[in-house]
Amino acid sequence: MYQTVLGIKLLEKEKERIFMFLLSFSLVFAGPERGIEVSCALVSWVTDINFYLEGYHSRKMGYNY
Secondary structure, three states, X not given: OEEEEOXXXXXXXXXXXXXXXXXXXXXXXXXXXXXXXXXXXXXXXXXXXXXXXXXXHHHHOOOOO
């Protein structure tokens, strides 16, 4: 299943790879104590944007979920 994240098409299974990238990025810049928390926040932020864009697109096209 494809989802649009800021105009980029991603496969559903790639979310784990994105999460691991964000986790490693966060561990480097936020330290080991806050790294997991920061990466979870980034993933939820991207997911929230994704759901918002999907909902906006569906409303614009006249679909109702």
